[in-house]
Amino acid sequence: MHIDQTEKKWVWITVLMTVVMVGVLTVYAVGNNVHPPSGFEPIDSSRLHLTDEFAEDNLGYKDNGDGTGTLTMVGARYGFYPSTVEVPVGTPVKIRIASADVLHGVHVPYTNFATMIVPGYVSEVNTTFMKTGDYSLLCNEYCGLGHDHMWSRLKVVAQGS
Numbered sequence: 001m002h003i004d005q006t007e008k009k010w011v012w013i014t015v016l017m018t019v020v021m022v023g024v025l026t027v028y029a030v031g032n033n034v035h036p037p038s039g040f041e042p043i044d045s046s047r048l049h050l051t052d053e054f055a056e057d058n059l060g061y062k063d064n065g066d067g068t069g070t071l072t073m074v075g076a077r078y079g080f081y082p083s084t085v086e087v088p089v090g091t092p093v094k095i096r097i098a099s100a101d102v103l104h105g106v107h108v109p110y111t112n113f114a115t116m117i118v119p120g121y122v123s124e125v126n127t128t129f130m131k132t133g134d135y136s137l138l139c140n141e142y143c144g145l146g147h148d149h150m151w152s153r154l155k156v157v158a159q160g161s
């Protein structure tokens with residue numbers, strides 16, 4: 001097989017460039033201790049209602065009995081379910097939320113709770129709500145015509161109430 005000299009030269013230049021770029025990435029990743037995100041938890045968004053955890057009756061806040069709680073929610077066009085949730089103030093809460101359809105985001109103003117909700121994955125956030133009051137859960141990823149109306153209510157209440 002005949003390969004033109006110029007073509008041969010460029011084949012080697014391409015190989016060299018690839019080796020250099022992969023090398024730079026490797027050195028950077030190892031040097032800075034960069035890892036891919038861990039803890040990806042896939043879930044079948046079309047069958048959320050058939051899972052134990054995300055079935056409608058099992059959504060909401062649960063006391064774990066050890067001073068922490070778990071809040072399980074579903075985001076779907078156009079709302080977060082349950083539409084009103086109550087969590088105790090000053091309590092570490094693990095929030096687990098999944099989308100039943102498209103990409104959503106959730107953001108609670110005046111708190112540090114914000115995450116994307118990517119269909120096919122469970123989003124998990126650990127936070128502690130420090131002030132009692134009524135907050136809004138807002139969708140912050142455009143998800144369709146009803147995006148502006150996609151919100152629900154979070155009540156942070158006194159412990160033991």
Ligand code: CUA
Pocket residue numbers: 076077078103104105139140141142143144146147148150
């Ligand atoms: Cu859901 Cu925007």
